[in-house]
Amino acid sequence: MPPPKPTPYALTVDAGAHALRAAVRDLRAADGLLHTLAAELALPDDVFGCTHLVRDDTPRVVVSLTFPTEPLLLSARERLTGQGYEASPGVPDAVGRAVLYPGVTHLTGTLTVGDVLARSAIDRVTVLGSPSVPDPDARLVTWDHVRPQWQHDALVLTTMPAAGNTLVPFEVPSPTPCCADH
Structure with a gap:
């Protein structure tokens, strides 16, 4: 059986935009953020959580979450923005480093x-x-x-x-x- 593939239901979360948090500057901190978000949002095992390096005026690591269904995406976006996170649609690039994925x-x-x-x-x-x-x-x-x-x-x-x-x-x-x- 081939592994499940991610869907277009994705969000990018930039912790640096959160009112109470500084930008995530390393992969270990981004891994921790993904695990925290997975626990806080009670994410199912078929969600993909990836890290992405951003090289702009404020170099940092952002995370993306890819959901199997649109209702999960909408619920997560509502909860994340309610917590003060900036959650933008899609993923920042096509080469994310997977931390959360089915079977991990x-x-x-x-x-x-x-x-x-x-x-x-x-x-x-x-x-x-x-x-x-x-x-x-x-x-x-x-x-x-x-x-x-x-x-x-x-x-x-x-x-x-x-x-x-x-x-x-x-x-x-x-x-x-x-x-x-x-």
Whole structure:
């Protein structure tokens, strides 16, 4: 069964426009905002929540929510604007980094690539620097942090080789800031 695809029922939420919040400036804070919004709005598991980098006079990270139905979109927009968020229609770009998506809660521990594709909305797994797709039986250590990105209307998880002939997501859960030890 192919994974569900997002629909045109989408909103972009800019926390920097919220009267009580400063602009979200990093991905970790945007991930937290998406999880907070999912809990506050009691979002169903088939909602997509993505982060998007905005590079304008105020560089920041905004989030988008894509809903399976128009009634869910309308309800979420009403509740978000009632809380003081700026919720504009659509998504800011086509390359969002998915944090919330169908099946994400099942991507914990070590799974096979085939399991990742079967259990979630992820369409494809790639290996950084490799032109070939990984074997469906290849083991993926998720670190409980799986952040695929939209590429040409497909949700793609980029991985990299790791110890023990395994793969790991390219994005690590707690990255070391550049030049942290200098």
